[in-house]
Amino acid sequence: MKKETERIRISRRHFIKTTGIACAALVMGGSLPKLIKPAYGEKSKENTSAAQQIEGENIQEVLKRYFGDRKISNSHVTLKTPIIAENGAVVPITVSSDLPMSQDNYVKSIYVFVEGNLKPYTARIDLSPANGKAEVKMRIKMRKTSNVRVVVETNKGKLYGAINPVKVTIGGCGG
Amino acid sequence: MAKKIGKIKIRVPRNIKKGQVIPVKALITHPMETGFRKDKKTGKKIPAYYINDVNVYYGDELITHMEWTIAVSANPFMTFYLKADKAAPLRIVWKDNKGGVYEKTLQITPK
Numbered sequence: 076m077k078k079e080t081e082r083i084r085i086s087r088r089h090f091i092k093t094t095g096i097a098c099a100a101l102v103m104g105g106s107l108p109k110l111i112k113p114a115y116g117e118k119s120k121e122n123t124s125a126a127q128q129i130e131g132e133n134i135q136e137v138l139k140r141y142f143g144d145r146k147i148s149n150s151h152v153t154l155k156t157p158i159i160a161e162n163g164a165v166v167p168i169t170v171s172s173d174l175p176m177s178q179d180n181y182v183k184s185i186y187v188f189v190e191g192n193l194k195p196y197t198a199r200i201d202l203s204p205a206n207g208k209a210e211v212k213m214r215i216k217m218r219k220t221s222n223v224r225v226v227v228e229t230n231k232g233k234l235y236g237a238i239n240p241v242k243v244t245i246g247g248c249g250g
Numbered sequence: 251m252a253k254k255i256g257k258i259k260i261r262v263p264r265n266i267k268k269g270q271v272i273p274v275k276a277l278i279t280h281p282m283e284t285g286f287r288k289d290k291k292t293g294k295k296i297p298a299y300y301i302n303d304v305n306v307y308y309g310d311e312l313i314t315h316m317e318w319t320i321a322v323s324a325n326p327f328m329t330f331y332l333k334a335d336k337a338a339p340l341r342i343v344w345k346d347n348k349g350g351v352y353e354k355t356l357q358i359t360p361k
Contacts, residue, residue, distance in 0.1 A: 165323045189321055193286070197321040200330075205313040207271035207333030214323035216284075 134190045134224065141186065141196070142226065147236040152227050154237040163217045163243040170225045171210035172235065176202075182209040184228045191221025191243075217243050255280055256352040260342065266334045268360040274306075277327045278344050278352060284320040301326060303345040308358070309338035334360040 138147075155169035174182050181204045187197040200211050209227070217223075220243045227235045257279040263272050278301070285298030304316040314330055332340070337360060343353040 192321050194319060194321065197319055199317040201315040201317075202330075203311075203313045205308055205311060205333055206331050208331035210329075210331055212327075212329035214327055216321045216323050 132193065132195055134188065134195055134222075137188065137195050138224075138226070142234060145232075145234055147226055147234040149236055149238070151235045152225060152237040154223065154225050154239045156223050156239045156241050159242045159244060160217060161244060163219070163245070165214050166217050166223075166241060166243075167212065167214050168223060168225075169210070169212045170227075170237075171208075172227050174209055174227070174229060174235070176204050176207055176209055178204050179230075181230050182227055183230045185209070185211055186226040186228070187213075187215065188224040188226070189215060189217050189221060190224060191217060191219040193218065195224075217241060219243055256344075256350065258342075258344075258352060258354040260340075260354055260356050262332075262340070262356065262358065266358065266360045269333065269335050270360065271331050271333050273329055274332050274340065275327070275329045276342055277325065279325050280344070280346065280352075282320065282322060282324040282326065286320075299346065299348055301344050301346045304328075305343045305345075306330070307339075307341040307343070308332060309336065332358075334358055336360070 151172055151174050153169075153171045153173075155171075157166065160166045168187070170185050170187070172182055172185075174180075176182065182202050185200040185202065187199075188195040189197050197215050198213065202209060202211075215223075220241065222238050222240050224238045225236060229235075259277045261275040266272055280301055281299060282301065283296050283299040285295065287296050288294065289296055298320060300320050300322070301318055304314075304318065305312060306314040313332070316328070318326070336358075338358060339355045340358050341353060341355045343351065345351050
């Protein structure tokens with residue numbers, strides 16, 4: 076009997092030891108990417124700056140190209156986005172507007188821009204009074220954490236906008 | 251590609267009253283290749299292959315048109331609304347940049 080308990084005690088000690096090592100390994104594993112990251116970080120920074128030089132797609136320039144100098148007022152549009160997108164390749168967004176959808180006064184177009192993408196212009200949706208409601212849901216791709224911007228144009232040429240930041244994480248941890 | 255490109259699903263509510271504003275959900279299977287991605291085996295860039303044009307017809311009338319770019323997710327899913335004021339077919343047509351045309355028609359019969 077004595078031998079039995081001894082064996083148990085040893086195995087318990089052994090268990091604690093191994094779990095301790097495992098925990099340490101996990102912690103180390105967690106911190107390891109941080110040690111490696113700077114090298115990657117520099118690389119990606121170079122990449123983005125190079126990309127920006129090639130593309131030169133600044134959101135203000137893009138907006139100017141599509142809307143000229145017309146003023147965009149931040150009202151009448153609701154943009155629903157996730158606060159944190161776990162997967163940048165599938166970010167669900169909902170654009171809705173409380174503007175009327177009658178025969179002579181309706182939302183003509185909805186523009187979607189993602190500021191962090193190489194080409195911010197994502198989509199344009201042309202609606203008509205037959206839609207009955209100015210609301211669209213879709214899924215978009217986001218390259219990195221940035222703002223999503225929507226602009227709504229009415230048939231009378233008035234512009235309304237909304238802007239939402241979306242955090243894009245890779246691997247599911249909010250970093 | 252395991253999945254078939256151009257497989258379409260459209261959902262509308264089962265019971266529709268006349269004049270009701272109903273949601274229409276549509277899903278199409280499509281890779282939506284950006285043209286930036288590289289093939290891991292060959293190292294060559296995968297050419298862009300995406301849907302750039304969506305048209306929705308209700309009866310003969312074009313009610314919604316969408317212009318998409320590469321930044322729309324793969325297997326695009328969309329929801330839009332429709333005022334069901336007549337019994338007419340709802341036809342949705344997707345077109346991609348390689349000339350592919352995918353369409354599906356659904357009869358809307360409000361009670």
